[in-house]
Amino acid sequence: MGAKGMSNLKLVYAHPVPVPSQAANAVQVVKACSAFQAIGCRTVLAIPLDRPGTNKWGEIRKAYDPERRFGLWHIPFDHIPARKLAFGGAVSLLAWLTARDAVITRSISIARATAAAGVPTVLELHSSIDTEHRAVIRRFDNLAKSKNLLSLVVISEALRKHFESRWPELSGRILSMPLGGDLVSAPEEDAIPLGGDFNVGYAGQLYPGKGMEVILPLAQACPWATFHIVGGAQHDIDQWRARAESERNIIFHGYVPHARISSFLAAFDVVLAPYQRVVRGVDNNTTNLADWMSPLKAFEYMAHGKAILCSDLPVLREIFTAGETALLCSPDDVVDWTRALTQLRDNKQLRTRLGENARRRMQCEFTREAWARKMTHDIAARLHALKRSRPIGQSGSSQLGPNS
Numbered sequence: 001m002g003a004k005g006m007s008n009l010k011l012v013y014a015h016p017v018p019v020p021s022q023a024a025n026a027v028q029v030v031k032a033c034s035a036f037q038a039i040g041c042r043t044v045l046a047i048p049l050d051r052p053g054t055n056k057w058g059e060i061r062k063a064y065d066p067e068r069r070f071g072l073w074h075i076p077f078d079h080i081p082a083r084k085l086a087f088g089g090a091v092s093l094l095a096w097l098t099a100r101d102a103v104i105t106r107s108i109s110i111a112r113a114t115a116a117a118g119v120p121t122v123l124e125l126h127s128s129i130d131t132e133h134r135a136v137i138r139r140f141d142n143l144a145k146s147k148n149l150l151s152l153v154v155i156s157e158a159l160r161k162h163f164e165s166r167w168p169e170l171s172g173r174i175l176s177m178p179l180g181g182d183l184v185s186a187p188e189e190d191a192i193p194l195g196g197d198f199n200v201g202y203a204g205q206l207y208p209g210k211g212m213e214v215i216l217p218l219a220q221a222c223p224w225a226t227f228h229i230v231g232g233a234q235h236d237i238d239q240w241r242a243r244a245e246s247e248r249n250i251i252f253h254g255y256v257p258h259a260r261i262s263s264f265l266a267a268f269d270v271v272l273a274p275y276q277r278v279v280r281g282v283d284n285n286t287t288n289l290a291d292w293m294s295p296l297k298a299f300e301y302m303a304h305g306k307a308i309l310c311s312d313l314p315v316l317r318e319i320f321t322a323g324e325t326a327l328l329c330s331p332d333d334v335v336d337w338t339r340a341l342t343q344l345r346d347n348k349q350l351r352t353r354l355g356e357n358a359r360r361r362m363q364c365e366f367t368r369e370a371w372a373r374k375m376t377h378d379i380a381a382r383l384h385a386l387k388r389s390r391p392i393g394q395s396g397s398s399q400l401g402p403n404s
Helices: 024-038 056-064 083-097 108-116 134-145 157-166 212-221 234-243 258-267 296-303 314-318 334-346 348-365 368-386
Strands: 010-014 042-048 071-075 102-105 121-124 149-154 174-176 199-203 226-230 250-254 270-273 307-311 327-329
Touching (some): 010 024, 024 042, 024 056, 024 296, 024 368, 042 083, 056 071, 083 102, 083 108, 102 108, 102 368, 108 134, 149 157, 149 368, 157 174, 157 314, 174 368, 199 258, 212 226, 212 250, 212 334, 258 296, 270 296, 270 334, 296 307, 296 348, 307 334, 307 348, 327 334
Parallel strands (some): 010 042, 010 102, 121 149, 149 174, 199 226, 226 250, 307 327
C-alpha cells in the first residue's frame, strides 16, 4: 500500500453495539464518523444488524444530528457465541473487499480479529483494562505485539502512561488526546424556556460518581437556584428522584435525545461537572473512570460558552485551567461547591469571562474535527512507515489461534 494523505483515507469504524442507543459512547462514535467524513475521509460505520428493515440512517440523524453523512455496514452478528470476534472477522472481509485503509474500533476483540486478518487497526480505549476477563487481556497482549496494530488511541496522558508502563512494546504507538466535541454556531439561539431565576444544569448519566452525590446537597444548600438534570437511565432517575422528593428546586428532565441537549445547555446560567474521586461506568463494576476520563459533557459545556463548575481532579486539569476556563471545586466538599456557585450567581462578569475563555479554548484545541485530523495524520504516517507490500487481508503469520 502506498502512502496516502490523511484527507483521502478510507476508514471503517467498527462498533459492536447497535446504534442509536442511550449510551454516551454511541454519541461519540457517530460524531467521530461525521468528523472523519468532514475532513475528507471516506468513512463507514460498521454496526450489528439488530432490527432488519429499519431506516438506520434516519434513526441516527434524528438521535444525533451528525454534521456529515457517512456510510453504514449492517452486520448480522448480534446474538452469536464469540460475536465480537465474528464481527471483527466480517469487518475484515468487507475491509479487504472494499480496499479500506484501516479499521478503528473500541473493542479489543474486534481489534484482535482485524489485526490478525492483516488489516491495519487502530484501537481506541478510554479506561484501563484491568477488570476485563482474562481472555480479553490475553487478546490485548497478543494485539500489542502485532505490527498490524497501528496505534492505541487514549483520552488522557494519565492513561497513556498507564498503558506504556504495563505494555512497553506499545511505546511510541500510543496517541493521547482528549475526545473533543462539536462547535455551536449560535449557542443561545434555540434555548428552551426555563422557569427558574438562576438555572443550574447537569447533562449526562447518573451512574455512581457522576455527581448526583454533590448535586443533591448543593441544591439543598442553594434554594435560590433551580437545578436541571438532563439525561440518565430511568431506574437511576427514579432512585435519585425518590431521594430528592422534598427538594422543590431539582427538576429531572429524563432521557433527552442528544440532538436536543443543546437547547437545554443554551438555557443554563451555570453548568456542573461534579465528578467524584471514584466514577463507575454503565455496569457499575468497571475500573475507576476518574483516573483517566475525558468527558464528552466538558466539551459540550465549553462549546456553549457556559460558566462551568467542575471537580478538581488531575485528569480534568488536562482540559480546564482553574479560574480561567472553569472554577474547580474539591469533588466531595459541598461547602466548596456552594461557595463557588454563590460567587457565580453574584458575579455575572465572572460567568461571562469563564464561558468565553472556555469556548475560545474549545475552538482552538478541542473540536472533534481537530481530534479527527490528529488521528488521521497519525494513521497516514504509520501506514506510510509500515510500507505494506502485501494487500489488505494477507495476514502472514499473525493468525487467530484457539486461545485467542
